Amino acid sequence: MIFLQDVSIGYQHVPVLQNIDLQVDKGEFIGIIGLSGAGKSTLLKSMVGKTKILSGEYRVCNLPVHKSSKKGMKELRSRVGFIFQGYNLVNRLNVLHNVMSGMLKDISLMRSVIKFYNAAEFDHAYECMKLVGIEQLALKRSDELSGGERQRTAIARALVQNPELILADEPVAALDPKSAVTVMDILQNINRSFGVTVIANLHHLDLARRYCSRILGISEGGIIFDGSPAELCSQHVELVYRRRMLAA
Amino acid sequence: MDLVQVKKAANPFKPKSIFWVAIFCAVLVCSWENTGMSFTELFTEGWPHMVSYIVGNPTIPGSSFFPPRLVAADLKIYLFAMLETLEMASVALCMSIVISFPLSFLISRNILEILFPGSSALIKLLRRAIYLGSMLLANVCRSINEIVWALLFVSAVGLGPMAGILALGLHTAGVLTKLLAEGNEAIDPGPVEALSATGAGFIKIIIYAVMPQTMPHFVSMVLYRFESDVRSAAVLGLVGAGGIGFYLFDKVRSFENGDVTTIIIIIVTVVWIIDKLSATIRKKFI
Structure with missing residues (x-):
């Protein structure tokens, strides 16, 4: 599903992550932990070509991200669902239109201009909304929703893409504990029921341990822990979260 | 610290x-x-x-501004002229929207980055060239006053509303371009990022992520310019560009001030009604 060999990623020509080797198989649920600024979001964004690959071989869904054309990148992005911490919904659009915006790549330009969807597209969007429990809110404006409902809308928007991979950048960081659990339950359900690979940046260690099949710890520009939740001991956690403080 | x-x-x-x-x-x-x-x-x-x-001069009848002169036949002429002014403003506004709507995207740095993504020197140069070229065009339209445009168009198409429409349309296009671009640059980049992450193209991103965010600003600015265009159209009569302005300046020049007051009352009332309607429409688009 994902293959990185000796990859360096950064902005302009300044590397944030260096010499990364990583392999992710289909159906895995991976949690990435690390301090703010460690490079977790950079790693996720690089998977859809949003950050610069400075060197190495980088494949996502069997497509070479490191040498992908604009068209190839569009193709990759249509197969990967991205969930953001800030939801990134259009406040003035209702839930349905926000969800539909996930399948824009497959809707013709004329139909997207007048926001006209066919029956199959409606059915698919409704199924996705039902899966995350927001079908009753379909016609509600997204700025009238709670944080948890907004994030579920964002998940539905990712789901309508029929993604092979879902990347979630701190999906529960802005949510209360109950909503956070609901969102993580939904991601786990998608992962288990449909075999969609999920990679999530998480700040809550307990959630990472509870939901993920594999955890990556990022610090000082590299992956310093890669293992199962059972293997993640307090020493690893200290290493992931304290290294920078010690260096300072 | x-x-x-x-x-x-x-x-x-x-x-x-x-x-x-x-x-x-x-x-x-x-x-x-x-x-x-x-x-x-x-x-x-x-x-x-x-x-x-x-x-006014007591020896010259009709030279006083008060009371307004209310003669049915003249009132009818003034009301039809006001209607013509409204029509001029409406057509000019539509013309200016057609020009300014796409042009505003070309002078919005964030939108240009969606249209021409990338950080190579060539792409940056292209973005800069388009930005400056479009900005220059909008500035030329905006900097030249409606009356000057009207004089130019009167020489091209003769006296009448058409010159006024072209003058208003061009000037308003310049103003609207700048106002709409400011709205475009103030949008939340989150939805744009989200849609670009799905592989959606430029036009679809504009329709789904940019336009819904800028719509209240767009409506507000367009309504403001309509009100402004009605006022400007009333002045364009000064250079023979039609509408109620023609009668206004005709009566001012001939010191028929009772008629001037009548015309001013009509203009103020119509602008007041437009302002109230605009406020109602704006509320619906928030």
Whole structure:
């Protein structure tokens, strides 16, 4: 599903992550932990070509991200669902239109201009909304929703893409504990029921341990822990979260 | 940062602030003096002249602004002329939207980055060239006053509403481009990022992520310009560009001030109605 060999990623020509080797198989649920600024979001964004690959071989869904054309990148992005911490919904659009915006790549330009969807597209969007429990809110404006409902809308928007991979950048960081659990339950359900690979940046260690099949710890520009939740001991956690403080 | 530094930074009477206030005051005083502005002159000598102009010459009938002259036949002419002014403003507004809507995207840095993504020197140069070219075009349209445009178009298409429409349309296009671009640049980049992450193309991103965000601003600015265009269209009669302005200046020149008051009342009433309608429409688009 994902293959990185000796990859360096950064902005302009300044590397944030260096010499990364990583392999992710289909159906895995991976949690990435690390301090703010460690490079977790950079790693996720690089998977859809949003950050610069400075060197190495980088494949996502069997497509070479490191040498992908604009068209190839569009193709990759249509197969990967991205969930953001800030939801990134259009406040003035209702839930349905926000969800539909996930399948824009497959809707013709004329139909997207007048926001006209066919029956199959409606059915698919409704199924996705039902899966995350927001079908009753379909016609509600997204700025009238709670944080948890907004994030579920964002998940539905990712789901309508029929993604092979879902990347979630701190999906529960802005949510209360109950909503956070609901969102993580939904991601786990998608992962288990449909075999969609999920990679999530998480700040809550307990959630990472509870939901993920594999955890990556990022610090000082590299992956310093890669293992199962059972293997993640307090020493690893200290290493992931304290290294920078010690260096300072 | 210690407390002394914090207090120093928060002090409103910093030398730099005092310097800029002094510069502002100096510019204001110089401008006041150089333009010969004087309230004393207005209230001592000027005021009586103004009153006598409004009251009119008792020996010349109709030279007073009050009461307004209300003759049914003339009223009908003025109302039809006002309708023509509204039509001029409507057509001009549509024309300006057609020009300014796409042009506003080309002078919005964030939108240009969606249209031409990338950080290579060539792409940056292309974005800069498009930005500056479009900005120049909008500035030319905006900087030249409607009356000057109207004079140019009167020489091209002759006297009448068409010259007024073209003049208003072009000037408003320049103004709207700038106003709409400011709205485009203030959008939340999150939805754009989300849609670009799905592989959606430029136009679809504009339709789904940009336009819904800019719609309240767009509606507000368009309505404001419509109101402004109606007022401007009324003035364009000065250069023979049709509408109620033609009658307004005709009556001013011939000192038929009772008619002038009637025309002004019609213009003010129509602008007031437009303002109320605009407020209602704006509320629906928030």
